[in-house]
Amino acid sequence: MTKPIAPTEAVRVEDLDDAALVDRAQQRDGAAFWLIIKRHNQRLYRIARAVLDDDAEAQDVLQETYIHAFMHLSEFRAEAQLSTWLTRITLNEALGRRRQRRPTVDVKAIKAMPAPFSAYNADPEEASALAEIRRLLERAVSDLPEHFRIVFVMRDVEEMSTEETALLLGLRPQTVKTRLHRARRLLRETLRDKLATVFTDTFPFAGAPCDRLMQSVLDRLGISLLQLQAY
Incomplete structure (x- = not known):
């Protein structure tokens, strides 16, 4: 007491x-x-x-x-x-x-779970990238077979022990380990397939960073945008 x-x-x-x-x-x-x-x-x-x-x-x-x-x-x-x-x-x-x-x-x-990046104030472009990564992860987890999804969330998301997870789900610890292993493998395969389609867009250099570099080069050359319009 x-x-x-x-x-x-x-x-x-x-x-x-x-x-x-x-x-x-x-x-x-x-x-x-x-x-x-x-x-x-x-x-x-x-x-x-x-x-x-x-x-x-x-x-x-x-x-x-x-x-x-x-x-x-x-x-x-x-x-x-x-x-x-x-x-x-x-x-x-x-x-x-x-x-x-x-x-x-x-x-x-499929809607967003609480973001693990909420304590970090990223700039708009980075925040958008992080949000897309989170959406990919959430969709991949949501698409797992239910018995794998539950074990994955309890073990890897909530970091519960194998023993506690087994006790709560009425499973043997070895079954929990097996399901977690298969869930991780399925997630790797799913994310690999999804990310393969965006590899061509990796490390883009466009938008504001590109504009800043271009302006810096033009400034050093003493060329204004008005001059460029003559070409």
Whole structure:
């Protein structure tokens, strides 16, 4: 049991571990609810999306996950990791929704996941290139067979251990390793094929960089653009 916080102690809620946050959430502390969501949102979203391959449904799963979790906080055992407990709830909700889908429904809307480059302010051209790379990766991951996609997201995107992934999915660790290996191989093949079509455009020198070089050369030669119009 977490030691009660004395009124005179200046403890920021952001500094509390998950067990302490659960204790506070059980006392209806709004800040604790908010921080639990903030800490685990990205992992749970990515895992739900790996199962359902749909942004809107993944967001619905997250809402249901948090509602269920917050209504059953008394069932959480502090010796377990909160992330593992929440992930199991997310998987159960997502898998349940997938089983309820009609066979004729084809949900393949590919939208951007949170960008891994969000902390870096690239210039417009570089930002556009990074966005295109992200779209290629997302499409390639989304096109993986579902059982490979889920393992890949859990292991390589969320960096969960083989053991935790196996436990949550009810698989043997060796099966997780095999599926991850095959997922990586499929991704390499897919990306190689997609990128082969754009190799001819690699290292382009056009647009603003080209214009700047041209202007610099003309300035050094003492030639203005007006003079060029005579040719």
